[in-house]
Amino acid sequence: MKLFYKAGACSLASHIVLEESGLPYEIEAVDLKTKVTASGADFMAINPKGYVPALQLDDGNVLTEGPAIMQYIADQVPGKHLAPLADAMSRYRLQGWLTFIGTELHKNFSPFFNPAATSEWKAAAMANLERRLAYVAKHIDDKQYLLGNEYSIGDAYLFTVLGWASFIDLDLNKWPALTAYQARVAARPAVQAAMKAEGLI
Structure with a gap:
Protein backbone atom coordinates (compact mmCIF):
# COMPACT_ATOMS: atom_id res chain seq x y z
CA MET A 1 0.00 0.00 0.00
CA HIS A 81 -8.86 -3.38 17.72
CA LEU A 82 -8.44 -0.09 15.84
CA ALA A 83 -12.19 -0.09 15.12
CA PRO A 84 -15.01 -2.08 16.72
CA LEU A 85 -16.50 -4.95 14.74
CA ALA A 86 -19.18 -4.08 12.18
CA ASP A 87 -22.12 -5.41 14.19
CA ALA A 88 -21.19 -3.68 17.46
CA MET A 89 -23.01 -0.57 18.67
CA SER A 90 -19.60 0.95 19.38
CA ARG A 91 -18.88 0.74 15.62
CA TYR A 92 -21.76 3.12 14.99
CA ARG A 93 -20.57 5.39 17.78
CA LEU A 94 -17.21 5.47 16.02
CA GLN A 95 -18.99 6.38 12.77
CA GLY A 96 -20.65 9.22 14.62
CA TRP A 97 -17.33 10.52 15.91
CA LEU A 98 -15.64 10.28 12.50
CA THR A 99 -18.50 12.25 10.97
CA PHE A 100 -18.46 14.82 13.77
CA ILE A 101 -14.69 15.34 13.52
CA GLY A 102 -14.87 15.65 9.75
CA THR A 103 -17.84 17.99 9.49
CA GLU A 104 -17.83 19.95 12.74
CA LEU A 105 -14.11 20.24 13.53
CA HIS A 106 -12.06 19.58 10.40
CA LYS A 107 -14.21 21.78 8.15
CA ASN A 108 -14.30 24.63 10.67
CA PHE A 109 -10.50 24.77 10.60
CA SER A 110 -10.56 25.13 6.80
CA PRO A 111 -11.19 28.91 6.59
CA PHE A 112 -7.99 29.60 8.53
CA PHE A 113 -5.94 27.93 5.79
CA ASN A 114 -7.87 29.56 2.93
CA PRO A 115 -6.42 32.88 1.70
CA ALA A 116 -9.84 33.86 0.34
CA ALA A 117 -11.59 33.48 3.71
CA THR A 118 -13.07 36.70 5.11
CA SER A 119 -12.64 37.79 8.72
CA GLU A 120 -16.38 37.20 9.24
CA TRP A 121 -16.09 33.64 7.97
CA LYS A 122 -13.13 33.00 10.26
CA ALA A 123 -14.94 34.49 13.25
CA ALA A 124 -17.94 32.25 12.66
CA ALA A 125 -15.69 29.21 12.26
CA MET A 126 -13.83 30.03 15.48
CA ALA A 127 -17.11 30.32 17.38
CA ASN A 128 -18.15 26.93 16.03
CA LEU A 129 -14.81 25.40 16.99
CA GLU A 130 -15.06 26.76 20.53
CA ARG A 131 -18.50 25.20 21.01
CA ARG A 132 -17.58 21.88 19.43
CA LEU A 133 -14.30 21.56 21.33
CA ALA A 134 -16.06 22.27 24.60
CA TYR A 135 -18.40 19.37 23.77
CA VAL A 136 -15.48 17.03 23.04
CA ALA A 137 -13.66 18.09 26.20
CA LYS A 138 -16.73 17.29 28.30
CA HIS A 139 -17.09 13.90 26.60
CA ILE A 140 -13.50 12.77 27.22
CA ASP A 141 -13.11 14.34 30.66
CA ASP A 142 -13.49 10.94 32.35
CA LYS A 143 -12.22 8.78 29.49
CA GLN A 144 -8.87 7.81 28.03
CA TYR A 145 -10.11 7.93 24.44
CA LEU A 146 -13.22 8.76 22.41
CA LEU A 147 -14.72 5.29 22.82
CA GLY A 148 -13.67 4.86 26.43
CA ASN A 149 -10.49 3.07 27.40
CA GLU A 150 -9.74 1.59 23.96
CA TYR A 151 -7.86 3.62 21.36
CA SER A 152 -9.44 3.75 17.90
CA ILE A 153 -9.04 5.35 14.50
CA GLY A 154 -11.25 8.17 15.76
CA ASP A 155 -8.47 9.18 18.12
CA ALA A 156 -5.94 9.35 15.28
CA TYR A 157 -8.29 11.75 13.46
CA LEU A 158 -9.12 13.89 16.49
CA PHE A 159 -5.44 14.13 17.47
CA THR A 160 -4.54 15.29 13.97
CA VAL A 161 -7.21 17.98 13.91
CA LEU A 162 -6.38 19.22 17.41
CA GLY A 163 -2.81 19.71 16.24
CA TRP A 164 -3.95 22.52 13.95
CA ALA A 165 -5.07 24.70 16.87
CA SER A 166 -1.58 26.12 17.37
CA PHE A 167 -1.56 27.44 13.78
CA ILE A 168 -4.70 29.54 14.27
CA ASP A 169 -4.03 30.91 17.77
CA LEU A 170 -6.66 28.66 19.33
CA ASP A 171 -5.48 27.94 22.86
CA LEU A 172 -6.48 24.43 23.90
CA ASN A 173 -5.32 25.07 27.46
CA LYS A 174 -8.79 26.34 28.32
CA TRP A 175 -9.86 22.69 28.04
CA PRO A 176 -7.48 20.68 30.25
CA ALA A 177 -9.20 17.43 29.21
CA LEU A 178 -8.20 18.12 25.60
CA THR A 179 -4.56 18.93 26.34
CA ALA A 180 -4.26 15.82 28.54
CA TYR A 181 -5.85 13.74 25.77
CA GLN A 182 -3.57 15.25 23.13
CA ALA A 183 -0.49 14.42 25.21
CA ARG A 184 -1.76 10.89 25.82
CA VAL A 185 -2.24 10.18 22.11
CA ALA A 186 1.02 11.92 21.16
CA ALA A 187 2.94 9.54 23.42
CA ARG A 188 1.91 6.48 21.41
CA PRO A 189 4.90 5.02 19.51
Missing part, protein backbone atom coordinates in the same frame (compact mmCIF):
# COMPACT_ATOMS: atom_id res chain seq x y z
CA LYS A 2 1.07 3.55 -0.60
CA LEU A 3 -0.31 6.59 1.22
CA PHE A 4 -0.21 9.92 -0.56
CA TYR A 5 0.05 12.66 2.04
CA LYS A 6 0.94 16.22 2.89
CA ALA A 7 2.90 16.70 6.11
CA GLY A 8 0.65 17.67 8.99
CA ALA A 9 -2.54 17.64 6.92
CA CYS A 10 -5.53 15.41 7.63
CA SER A 11 -3.63 12.58 5.92
CA LEU A 12 -1.55 12.34 9.12
CA ALA A 13 -4.47 10.46 10.70
CA SER A 14 -4.34 7.77 8.01
CA HIS A 15 -0.55 7.65 8.37
CA ILE A 16 -0.89 7.09 12.12
CA VAL A 17 -3.41 4.29 11.57
CA LEU A 18 -1.12 2.61 9.04
CA GLU A 19 1.68 2.74 11.57
CA GLU A 20 -0.60 1.37 14.31
CA SER A 21 -1.70 -1.47 12.00
CA GLY A 22 1.75 -2.96 11.53
CA LEU A 23 0.96 -3.54 7.85
CA PRO A 24 3.67 -2.87 5.25
CA TYR A 25 3.20 0.47 3.50
CA GLU A 26 4.96 3.31 1.74
CA ILE A 27 4.31 7.04 1.82
CA GLU A 28 4.70 9.64 -0.90
CA ALA A 29 4.36 13.38 -0.37
CA VAL A 30 2.13 15.50 -2.58
CA ASP A 31 2.55 19.16 -3.49
CA LEU A 32 -1.09 20.22 -3.30
CA LYS A 33 -0.43 23.45 -5.24
CA THR A 34 1.11 21.79 -8.27
CA LYS A 35 -0.66 18.42 -7.81
CA VAL A 36 2.64 16.62 -8.37
CA THR A 37 3.91 13.85 -6.10
CA ALA A 38 7.45 13.54 -4.78
CA SER A 39 8.27 11.03 -7.54
CA GLY A 40 6.94 13.39 -10.22
CA ALA A 41 3.60 11.66 -10.77
CA ASP A 42 0.43 13.56 -11.64
CA PHE A 43 -1.59 13.37 -8.44
CA MET A 44 -4.81 14.24 -10.27
CA ALA A 45 -4.44 10.95 -12.15
CA ILE A 46 -4.26 9.15 -8.80
CA ASN A 47 -7.01 11.11 -7.04
CA PRO A 48 -9.08 13.38 -9.33
CA LYS A 49 -10.39 15.16 -6.21
CA GLY A 50 -6.94 16.70 -5.90
CA TYR A 51 -6.49 16.41 -2.15
CA VAL A 52 -5.01 14.01 0.39
CA PRO A 53 -5.18 11.39 1.69
CA ALA A 54 -5.29 8.79 -1.03
CA LEU A 55 -4.36 5.18 -0.39
CA GLN A 56 -3.21 3.13 -3.35
CA LEU A 57 -3.76 -0.56 -2.68
CA ASP A 58 -1.52 -3.33 -3.94
CA ASP A 59 -4.11 -4.30 -6.56
CA GLY A 60 -4.13 -0.77 -8.00
CA ASN A 61 -7.39 0.36 -6.41
CA VAL A 62 -7.31 3.80 -4.79
CA LEU A 63 -9.27 4.73 -1.70
CA THR A 64 -9.93 8.38 -0.83
CA GLU A 65 -11.40 10.21 2.17
CA GLY A 66 -9.65 9.74 5.50
CA PRO A 67 -12.44 8.04 7.46
CA ALA A 68 -12.92 5.42 4.71
CA ILE A 69 -9.18 4.82 4.47
CA MET A 70 -8.81 4.44 8.23
CA GLN A 71 -11.74 2.04 8.46
CA TYR A 72 -10.33 -0.05 5.62
CA ILE A 73 -6.95 -0.29 7.35
CA ALA A 74 -8.54 -1.14 10.70
CA ASP A 75 -10.58 -3.92 9.10
CA GLN A 76 -7.43 -5.52 7.68
CA VAL A 77 -6.10 -6.08 11.20
CA PRO A 78 -9.12 -6.83 13.43
CA GLY A 79 -6.85 -8.17 16.15
CA LYS A 80 -5.41 -4.68 16.65
CA ALA A 190 2.93 4.85 16.23
CA VAL A 191 2.00 8.52 16.50
CA GLN A 192 5.60 9.46 17.18
CA ALA A 193 6.79 7.37 14.22
CA ALA A 194 4.28 8.90 11.78
CA MET A 195 5.03 12.44 12.91
CA LYS A 196 8.77 11.84 12.66
CA ALA A 197 8.38 10.41 9.13
CA GLU A 198 6.52 13.58 8.10
CA GLY A 199 9.16 15.84 9.64
CA LEU A 200 6.77 17.18 12.27
CA ILE A 201 9.02 16.34 15.21
